[in-house]
Amino acid sequence: MSKSKSVKSVDNSKKDADYYLKDHYDNVLLIRDNLLKKDIEIFVKGGSLHCDHDEVMGFGCKHIEFVHSLDEVEKLKRAGKLR
Numbered sequence: 001m002s003k004s005k006s007v008k009s010v011d012n013s014k015k016d017a018d019y020y021l022k023d024h025y026d027n028v029l030l031i032r033d034n035l036l037k038k039d040i041e042i043f044v045k046g047g048s049l050h051c052d053h054d055e056v057m058g059f060g061c062k063h064i065e066f067v068h069s070l071d072e073v074e075k076l077k078r079a080g081k082l083r
Helices: 062-067 071-078
Strands: 019-025 028-033 038-045 048-051
Touching: 019 062, 028 062, 038 062, 048 062
Parallel strands: none
Antiparallel strands: 019 028, 028 038, 038 048
16 A cells, blocks of 8 residues: 655745645645635546536636646656646
8 A cells, every 4th residue: 555645845935826736645736725715626537637626627727727837737747647
């Protein structure tokens, strides 16, 4: 059984932005939406991203568009977990 890896690399200067990456573990990217004042989970499902808040898969969601700008998504693509 593999342990899940949690990455807590929140840049404090980004906490005032509309969105920022709060945590990343297994197949979940947890972002903070300061506009909605809540945490949003973005799941990797079948090689695509799924927004738990907007019930959207792929593009068409502001949260998923934000997540695509993160370095963590590039790492998932290189690892073959994301298309």
